[in-house]
Amino acid sequence: MTEPLSYHRATADAYDAIAxxxxELFRDALDGLPLDRAMIAAFAETVRAAGSGRVAELGCGPGTVAAYLRDLGLTDVFGVDLSPVMIDLAREAHPDLRFEVGSMEALDLADGQLAGVVSWYSLIHIPPRDVPPYFAEFRRVxxxxxxxxxxxFESEGAPVTAFDHKVTTAYRWPIDDLAALAGExxxxxxxxxxxxxLEGERFRRGHLLMRAARQPAQ
Structure with missing residues (x-):
């Protein structure tokens, strides 16, 4: 799309305001999340097993996951986020990595350029009807x-459910539904x-590790 959607601007503004x-709050967040770290490590190992290559963290915020991927041995990692303030903070905290402002729905990348994509709690603010173009873009790059x-955030048996995320409106997904949508x-x-x-968390967390088809979806 040539014009940013309204929730793009609202999300960027909301994260700029609290960046x-x-x-500060999430700088060391992964330290107490061994299962989450295990999924990120499985992703990194799967990428390395396929011969490595460029990896993007899309919706990277302050770059915490991108830096962790670097620490796991991925040598060509970069991040993209809608929030200019978040990107400034990511660049300051991790000057050895590249971060840029952009939308993960319209990436400035050639087709088939990436070996891996991480979307770590970055699809949560996308209205459900608008999620398919994001998966199509992930598949394209x-x-x-x-x-x-x-x-x-997983919906624990309920349909896709909006909730009052502390930054801006977000959505909880049934894991089967999100997997099926990516499959399309x-x-x-x-x-x-x-x-x-965990203590202090409100909702179950979902994680999906997926592989792009050998031929693009028609």
């Missing part, structure tokens, strides 16, 4: 056989993990 506090990792864009599930909420 400094957000970065991934090489055949490329790897996709999704992190999201040419992704095949490799594995999944559901984690019950």
């Amino acid at each position: 400094v506090r957000y970065a 991934l090489a055949p056989g490329g790897v996709l990792l999704l992190g999201f 864009s040419g992704f095949t599930e490799v594995g999944r993990m559901l984690r019950e909420p």
Whole structure:
């Protein structure tokens, strides 16, 4: 799309407003999340097993996951986010990595350029009816056989459900429904993990590891 959607601007503005506090709160968030780290590690190992290549964290915020992927041995990692303030913070915290402002629905990348894409709680603010173009874009920029990792809030048996996220409206997804929607864009599930909420968390967390089809979806 040539014009930004209204929720793009609203999401960017909301994260700009709390970016400094957000970065402080979540700087070490992965330290206490062994199951989440295990899924990110599985993604990194799957990418390396396929010969490595460029990896993008889309909706990267302050770059925490991108930096963790680098620490896991992925040598060509970069991040994209709608929030200019988040990108400034990511560049400051991780000067050895590349971060740029942009929409993960319209990436400035050639077809098939990436070996891996991580969308770590970045699809959560997209209205459900608008999610398919994002999966189509992920599929477009991934090489055949490329790897996709999704992190999201899981709906625990309910349909897709909006909730009052602390930054801006977000959505909880049934893991089967999100996997099926990605499948319509040419992704095949490799594995999944559901984690019950920890102390201080409200909702179950869902994680999907998927692989791009050898031929693009028609």
